[in-house]
Amino acid sequence: MIDFRYHLVSIVAIFLALSVGIVLGTSFLEDPAIKATEIFANQLRVSNEEYRDQLEAVQKREAANDAFVTDAAPRLVQNALATESVAIVEAPGVTNAVREGVQDLLVKAGATVTGRVVLDESYVDAAQAALIEKLADDAKPADMTFPADATPYRKVATALADAIVTDDPAQIGKENPVAAGVLDAFEAGGLLTVTGEPAKRAALAVLIAPAEPYTGEGAAQQANALVSMALGLDETGRGVVVAGGPSSATTGGVVAALRDDTAAAEKVSTVDNADKPMGRVVVVYALREQLSGATGQYGIGPGVSGVEPSASPAPTATSGG
Structure with a gap:
């Protein structure tokens, strides 16, 4: 115890x-x-x-x-695009600041902006691909043929480009008589709206990318739909520049998708800081460079070849400049 x-x-x-x-x-x-x-x-x-x-x-x-x-x-940019004409194609989701800033500087560079083709959200909706293909097949000029492996977006890009741009100096400022109903058909289908007179064909085009990259399972297809549009404009006109902000050069962005496509990047120029005054100046320079037959990827994001073209080249003899 x-x-x-x-x-x-x-x-x-x-x-x-x-x-x-x-x-x-x-x-x-x-x-x-x-x-x-x-x-x-x-x-x-x-x-x-x-x-x-x-x-x-x-x-x-x-x-x-x-x-x-x-x-x-x-x-x-004074007189950088004197006597030239430019059509603007606007993707869904573009900010007013970028749109107005780019258009304003094009005019100050001496260019005539024929008008704007504003693509609707439904344009990049994969569920609308069948409708887009049908409209392209129905609205295209009778003498236009598409490659057998052409996607719906490649078809519509070819048809739309034929209605708003041309590489023939004698046809600049004139409507394409055989493509007169193309814009009307797509506008009636709810896929785009038109301001100004883009049917009075321009030599050059600027495709303005969405402010934000696409996300989700369909992101790549949506971005590539706009890459197809850029290629269609390039093949029909004298040159095209895809302009966007920094986000456009990130995954899911249109600029990133184009730069990742080697064949497209050899034809179409891009600018990924067009949300800033400096970038909009570069858009003008890049268009001028396109007229000379050269291409470049400009800005601050991945895949750029420089901040701006190395020089402001003179347009070739076939240009309207």
């Missing part, structure tokens, strides 16, 4: 000693731990303030650069 009590007292004494030790240890460690935490928190606060200041400085510099280029743009 005495042994049991002795052991019980010993156990109680041990736990009591541990408790006292924990209390004493916590008391000794409390101040250093708090101080260390306070120092770390203060360092984080200082770092965050520095990062915020750096970000604000970068944003101010970028705004100043944009303002400078905006002011200088008319001089930078």
Whole structure:
């Protein structure tokens, strides 16, 4: 009985000693731990303030650069596209800022913008592919034939391009009499709308990419539908540039899809920073380069050949310039 009590007292004494030790240890460690935490928190606060200041400085510099280029743009592109004509094809999801910025600078470069063909969301909807193919087959000129392996989007691109662009200087500014009903047919089908007079054919075209990349299982097909449009415009006219913002050069973006297609990238130029004044200037330069028979991928994203064309080449003799 005495042994049991002795052991019980010993156990109680041990736990009591541990408790006292924990209390004493916590008391000794409390101040250093708090101080260390306070120092770390203060360092984080200082770092965050520095990062915020750096970000604000970068944003101010970028705004100043944009303002400078905006002011200088008319001089930078003066007469670059004098006597040329350009049709604008607008993908679904284009922002007003990019559309208006590109069109405004084309005019300041001396170009005549014949009009805009604005594609509807349904145009890139895979569920509408059968309708698109039927419209292309029904609306195309009688003498137009499609390759046996042509996709619905390649067919419609060929038919639409034939209605709005031409590589024949004698036909620029004139409607294609055999393609008169193409735009009307697709507009009636709810696949596009028309502003201006794009049927008065232009030599050049700008395809404006969506502000955001496509996502999901159908992303590649949607992006490639617009790549097909760019190729159709290139084959029928004197040149085409696909213009978009940085997102267009990422996975699911139209610019990225075109750059990944080696054959397309050898024919069609792209600009992936057309959301900025500098990029819109490059769109003009890239169109000028297309007239000379050269192609390039420009901007800040993956797959670029440079920020801008190495020089502003003179158009070839077959150009309207």
